[in-house]
Ligand SMILES: *[C@@H]1O[C@H](CO)[C@@H](O)[C@H](O)[C@H]1NC(C)=O
């Protein structure tokens with residue numbers, strides 16, 4: 068009884084701290100200031116699409132015609148010019164181009180790579196981000212309800228916390244062993260996956276993904292607490308399986324939103340110290356300033372459905388896609404930044420990172436436009452009690468529905484086994500996941516669970532040709548409309564099947 072009360076108090080103080088702490092605890096805010104000019108805010112690269120918003124008009128224009136990929140060569144430059152001029156004053160464009168040219172590393176790409184345009188015929192079928200009258204972002208789905216203080220209190224005071232995380236390290240080591248990731252001993256193997264995709268779970272929502280000659284990390288958290296302060300807030304009961312120094316060379320970081328268990332100040336600073344401007348940060352709209360105050364220079368901030376890429380890797384497109392969640396780091400910054408998921412579309416593999424989310428209609432849209440995905444990382448934990456959590460966190464059954472909606476060939480379970488954020492028994496998520504898979508007629512290996520630090524290689528039989536012409540055409544709708552005979556001949560054109 069005493070323990071239960073104490074736990075509730077601990078929980079309550081954590082949440083109240085999050086609700087009422089002062090902005091100075093927000094992390095980067097006061098830590099560093101830089102004299103980074105306004106025009107440096109977006110680091111321009113030689114990606115074919117510099118920034119989604121600038122290109123959206125162009126895509127709409129062409130959305131009626133057949134959008135078969137063609138050799139874009141010089142067209143890219145013209146388009147860039149047109150795209151940017153449309154949206155920014157001339158002066159700004161010039162400054163940006165200068166800053167891009169002189170910035171080290173981040174734009175030293177091979178300009179000769181061919182790249183392909185995504186198919187935008189489904190442009191009108193997706194839900195765009197929305198803001199309320201106060202300028203703050205809102206969830207545009209009927210499945211959303213904001214976590215009211217009244218309900219937070221009700222949860223904290225009346226619901227039983229069934230986490231029961233053992234305090235004995237032996238027991239934890241037995242139930243949730245933390246393995247040393249393969250790349251600590253064999254860093255030379257990292258990033259070499261041929262046409263396959265490799266995923267390593269580093270705890271909570273942090274996964275390392277190697278695909279299409281890139282090494283990515285999602286929502287990196289290497290700290291021991293998910294909190295603005297080091298003495299309070301959710302503490303991880305399983306340590307990170309490696310340090311930032313032990314990571315292989317990373318090309319990109321994907322950030323889903325700014326909650327402390329997904330965006331950690333010390334981790335951002337640590338990664339930036341190690342990789343500097345070579346590392347590209349993909350962040351939701353509204354987070355750019357915060358990232359720059361952390362010292363990060365190579366940051367791309369995107370709205371839902373906008374896209375960009377890593378310099379020198381034009382062939383892999385990063386699209387910020389929706390999710391149903393919310394944002395908060397300080398007392399007053401609620402939903403000033405956006406939240407979402409990431410769709411990474413390469414010539415060989417497609418990876419979907421769902422971030423932190425409740426179940427909503429977004430995933431079907433994402434699946435229609437960008438599926439099938441070779442791999443999805445989907446949360447299975449922090450879901451009890453449902454009356455309170457369901458708007459912001461899926462349970463394992465809804466996770467399986469996301470897996471189906473986005474048309475994932477395989478999924479990896481994340482967002483469990485690391486922080487005790489909600490009320491379910493700490494070992495329940497994989498058990499419930501297995502039950503849900505059975506109900507949906509799926510196999511354990513379709514939506515698998517990894518140990519901390521464990522990796523899995525996924526090799527798909529299909530050959531991967533660089534510049535495979537149909538790579539970006541395979542939304543199910545398109546497949547219905549077209550007969551694409553890629554396997555037979557590399558350069559064979561798709562045929563419309565009207
Ligand atoms: C851009 O660079 C050119 C040549 O390097 C220089 O003459 C010009 O003043 C620069 N413009 C700005 C806005 O910095």
Ligand SMILES: *[C@@H]1O[C@H](CO)[C@@H](O)[C@H](O)[C@H]1NC(C)=O
Nearest residue numbers: 078228230231232487488489
């Ligand atoms: C629930 O209990 C665990 C210990 O089992 C504790 O670490 C955690 O903070 C509590 N969770 C909440 C949401 O209070």
